[in-house]
Amino acid sequence: MWALALAAVLGLVxxxxxxxxxxxxxxLIVPLLVAFAAYPPKTAMAxxxxxxxxxxxxxxxxxxxxxxxxxxxxxxIGLPAVVGAVAGAEIHQRLSTRWMVLGFSVFLAVVAxxxxxx
Amino acid sequence: MRYLVIGLIxxxxxxxxxxxxxxVVVPLLxxxxxxxERPAMGxxxxxxxxxxxxGAVSYAFHGELKPGAAAVVGLPxxxxxxxxxxxxxxxxxxxxxxxxxxxxxxxxIWLLV
Numbered sequence: 001m002w003a004l005a006l007a008a009v010l011g012l013v014x015x016x017x018x019x020x021x022x023x024x025x026x027x028l029i030v031p032l033l034v035a036f037a038a039y040p041p042k043t044a045m046a047x048x049x050x051x052x053x054x055x056x057x058x059x060x061x062x063x064x065x066x067x068x069x070x071x072x073x074x075x076x077i078g079l080p081a082v083v084g085a086v087a088g089a090e091i092h093q094r095l096s097t098r099w100m101v102l103g104f105s106v107f108l109a110v111v112a113x114x115x116x117x118x
Numbered sequence: 119m120r121y122l123v124i125g126l127i128x129x130x131x132x133x134x135x136x137x138x139x140x141x142v143v144v145p146l147l148x149x150x151x152x153x154x155e156r157p158a159m160g161x162x163x164x165x166x167x168x169x170x171x172x173g174a175v176s177y178a179f180h181g182e183l184k185p186g187a188a189a190v191v192g193l194p195x196x197x198x199x200x201x202x203x204x205x206x207x208x209x210x211x212x213x214x215x216x217x218x219x220x221x222x223x224x225x226x227i228w229l230l231v
Contacts, residue, residue, distance in 0.1 A: 004190055007187065008190055008191070010191060011195035011198065012194040012195065012197065012198040013198065014195050014198065015194060015195035015197060015198020015200075015201070015202060016198040016201055016205070017198075017202065017221070018163070018195065018198065019199040019200060019201060019202020019204070020205060020206050020209075020214075021144065021159060021202075021214075021218050021221060022144045022158060022159025022160065022161075022162040022163050023138070023141045024137060024139070024163075024166045025138075025195060026135070026136055026140075026170075027135070027137050027141050029191060029195075030136045030137065039187070042177075043187070045177070045182075046136070046174065046184070047183070047184060047187045047188045047191055048136045048137065049132075049136060049138070049173040049174040049177060050174040050177075050185070050191075051191040051195050052137075052167075052174075052192075053167065053171055053174055053192065054192035054195050054196040055163075055195040055196060055199040056138060056140075056163045056166045056167035057196070058195075058196040058197075058199040059163045059202065059203050060164040060167055062200055062203040062204070063156075063159065063160030063163060064160065066160070066207060068157050068160030069160040070153075071164065073121050073147075073151070073165075074162075074164035075165075076122060077121050077122075077125035077143060077162075077165040078125060078164070078165035078167075078169060079125065079168070080121075081125040081126065081128045081129035081139060081166075081168070081169045082129060082172045083125075083126065084126035084127060084128060084129020084133070085130070085132050085133040086129075087129070087130055088129060088130035088131065088132065088134045089133045091133075100134055101230075104131070105225075105226040105227075105229040107142075108141070108223070108226035109222070111145040111149065111222055112220070113219075115215045115216070115218060116216065
């Protein structure tokens with residue numbers, strides 16, 4: 001019961017972040033489902049992706065109503081992303097997760113600094 | 119061309135971390151494709167909708183998707199997303215940038231610790 005309530009609150013928070021910042025919210029949903037709702041990692045990832053489907057659709061529709069969606073570019077990004085996802089699944093089998101997390105953190109830090117610098 | 123590269127990178131991240139890839143797409147659209155904040159965020163959401171659809175379907179084929187669990191997270195998330203979008207329209211682009219920078223920095227630190 002607590003896990004359910006927690007998952008719902010988590011969904012709401014991730015949704016607000018999604019609408020605010022244009023992300024799906026998976027970056028929060030996956031680790032928090034594992035840490036606090038005791039989901040196995042793969043179930044957490046699958047649940048996250050299915051939940052993102054809801055957030056992304058709802059948020060994209062409201063952004064589109066405000067004229068903030070460039071549809072052609074979205075398709076140009078989304079379609080190769082599907083190919084990238086298949087490649088990512090392969091890489092996942094071969095590369096140490098520790099290095100990927102490290103690289104990802106460095107990328108985020110660099111972007112954060114760049115945005116701060118304006 | 120650069121959109122294709124952004125998409126490929128986002129897809130790889132999506133598969134590796136079970137995320138939609140927006141955390142990568144938004145910064146890259148701003149830095150590489152020179153989008154301003156709001157269109158970058160709206161366009162990112164449309165792209166990751168597609169990524170998440172394919173990802174969720176492929177997990178479902180492996181029997182790892184629990185529709186009940188996904189709905190418990192996803193339905194409140196959809197409500198939150200509409201609230202968040204409404205809020206975003208009232209916030210200045212610069213404030214939005216700073217907030218996003220704080221989110222990224224927070225996640226980077228969290229992952230490293």
